[in-house]
Amino acid sequence: MGDYEALLEQYKRISYLRDANQVLSWDQEVMMPEGGTPARAKQRSAISATSHDLLTSEEFESALDAAEAEDLDAEQAAVVREIRREFDRAAKVPSDLVERISEETSNALPVWKEAKAESDWETFAPKVETLLELKREYANHIDPDADPYAVLFADYEPYLPLETAEAVLEELRDALVPLIEELKASDAALAAPFDGEFPEANQMALSKATLDYLGYPEEHGRIDVAPHPFSTGTQFDARVTTRFKEDDPVDAIGSTIHEFGHATYTLGLPKEAYGTPLGQHRGLTVHESQSRLWENHVGRSKAFWNGYLPLVAEHLDTGDMTPREAYEAANQLYPENRIRVEADELTYHMHIILRFEIERDLIAGDLAVEDVPEAWNAKMEEYLGVTPDSDAEGCLQDIHWAHGSFGYFPTYSLGSVLAAQLYAAASEEIENLEGKIENGEFDALHAWLTEEVHSHGTRYTTDELIEHATGESFTAKHFIDYAEAKFGDLYGL
Incomplete structure (x- = not known):
């Protein structure tokens, strides 16, 4: 197996974990009983932390470095470009912060539903405050010299400034x-x-x-x-x-x-x-x-x-x-x-x-x-x-x-x-x-x-x-x- 193929095998494991997390998120929003939130928050945060740890590991970085050194065609070069961008951003963010963000978002969802039903911003405001603090910290890890909102925007649109x-x-x-x-x-x-x-x-x-x-x-x-x-x-x-x-x-x-x-x-x-x-x-x-x-x-x-x-x-x-x-x-x-x-x-x-x-x-x-x-x-x-x-x-x-x-x-x-x-x-x-x-x-x-x-x-x-x-x-x-x-x-x- 070449270096490029070895990198893809590692990356696919990360992708599969993320897709599993998506299914858990879908279930929480569509079918899960409200009482399941505490366990679901732990489950999703554990998967987020695990996939982040795999992405930022020394083993993965070595595989990425080796793949970049190969003679790649246009499609392979695009793949490595995307993985490098993802790695460079993720490697700057501590895994415990990733886990905290995932757990807080899972816990925030039922609070938002309750606040909306009661039309009461004060109920939801503490969750927003917490998530803002976490996302500012996240942006600061990625690029402390950049506009933090621009850093966050790039998570959703990476190539249009x-x-x-x-x-x-x-x-x-x-x-x-x-x-x-x-x-x-x-x-x-x-x-x-x-x-x-x-x-x-x-x-x-x-x-x-x-x-x-x-x-x-x-x-x-x-x-x-x-x-x-x-x-x-x-x-x-x-x-x-x-x-x-x-x-x-x-x-x-x-x-x-x-x-x-x-x-x-x-x-x-x-x-x-x-x-x-x-x-x-x-x-x-x-x-x-x-x-x-x-x-x-x-x-x-x-x-x-x-x-x-x-x-x-x-x-x-x-x-x-x-x-x-x-x-x-x-x-x-x-x-x-x-x-x-x-x-x-x-x-x-x-x-x-x-x-x-x-x-x-x-x-x-x-x-x-x-x-x-x-x-x-x-x-x-x-x-x-x-x-x-x-x-x-x-x-x-x-x-x-x-x-x-x-x-x-x-x-x-x-x-x-x-x-x-x-x-x-x-x-x-x-x-x-x-x-x-x-x-x-x-x-x-x-x-x-x-x-x-x-x-x-x-x-x-x-x-x-x-x-x-x-x-x-x-x-x-x-x-x-x-x-x-x-x-x-x-x-x-």
């Missing part, structure tokens, strides 16, 4: 704020959302049918309910979750399609590379681009609803709703909406900007944890003109801080921007893509995304992958053009 995220958010804000104001001032009357009560059982049946309609392989996944929808898994087992509001089935439809986008990326990763960097996703900007592409460019398109509405009518009482009315209902602007995951396609980015700014201030120590509700409400009023009625629909609505995922939120907007860029490229290369979507034919789009994005794993850096797939560098132009054209048509601008 934080300055790029800031520039994109600023460009979106400058373009979308006046557009939203113009749309709000329009006298256009879009069709109202679905009217009535739609039982959860019917919506679950529709969600399963929707996944089948889009091409989700039942033998490689499953759908469950979670308070905050998510997707997780491997190219052999990519699971999705959704949630239901009995008076708004569009919410479940959107979250189901969104999580399908994540899952189809995971399932598109090369199976033969499982356990290696080439079998892993490129980062959360790319991952989010897949969910936003399917949710918005497909699932909120006129063509989609022309073909999809009959399937909805099989499971829900849609009355005499027309495809055009369903399309309008799926694209209503809700600037007064306080909930990010229920936000429309445009005001969604104001929610991201708000969270990004609060996170930066929290990590920097410029905002006290106890003052988060006040800061949150003030920014909601500034950016969206509304104030949450409670902490549950304000600063407690997202699960990310219970996971210690500080630095995650910018990837949502970066992913939306990339989704528009990828969809524009796909439209150029796939003949009559809109017609195929209208006919419920998604194989061509699946194949294009797999060929251009999924199948490469981490072979390319983010900017290289974007250039490969679209022929141009990362740009917000396509998203802004798409938003202005789509909503200008809807609202008769």
